[in-house]
């Protein structure tokens with residue numbers, strides 16, 4: 297498993313690659329959700345670059361940038377199971393030799409949902425993804441549907457800045473009890489971990505209610521259920537799938553962010569017309 301630390305070394309390697317290149321951007325601490333993205337990438341390209349970088353510009357003051365798990369050796373071992381995968385794991389200084397002045401302003405769709413609690417988050421995500429797109433120049437890039445708002449914004453970044461990359465959405469990988477896999481799940485105590493699947497259970501109930509024409513009540517009930525289970529709900533909303541308007545009817549996507557203790561979990565479910 298080749299790990300590149302420097303932009304120039306990665307570019308030198310990629311300049312000799314014949315065939316299609318895929319990019320899978322991650323912050324590392326890889327779990328089966330990430331590996332699912334790598335698997336999809338491998339099916340669309342000859343060489344897959346997995347970037348592993350805990351990006352400081354997408355963390356707000358007081359968030360978990362310092363505590364975020366950094367497990368490069370273990371990550372590399374997991375990726376060694378795949379052919380044709382290389383890792384790009386730069387330092388903060390390599391990607392940000394001086395404090396960057398630029399952030400991406402995504403407009404209205406980056407002022408709702410997660411942005412209400414994390415107002416600087418998507419500006420930093422846009423910056424790092426644009427940098428990675430420019431460094432790697434991939435043909436294909438894979439993003440998880442788990443981070444639905446991010447996925448929609450990255451598609452906009454790709455279209456509006458003419459990167460011309462094929463963006464592929466990967467389905468959300470869940471534990472057997474329905475909890476969406478996330479590197480942040482390991483912050484949960486045993487008690488919190490036992491409660492955490494309530495999020496997905498309520499998303500399923502809302503989906504069913506929307507399909508039955510009763511979305512509005514279901515959203516309110518689900519919020520109450522989560523609060524009663526011990527969550528502090530940041531939001532639980534239903535939007536059109538392009539995130540331009542709230543709706544209670546399919547096709548739509550229901551998105552939730554809720555905190556258990558200090559851990560903030562996000563999840564979503566798409567509701568398509570049957």
Ligand code: AMP
Pocket residue numbers: 321322323324329330332333438439440441442443466467468469470476477478479
């Ligand atoms: P992260 O390392 O959390 O920044 O995630 C890197 C990529 O993996 C993003 O595109 C995420 O949406 C995706 N991802 C994270 N968790 C999951 C999951 N449980 N299922 C599918 N994709 C995921």
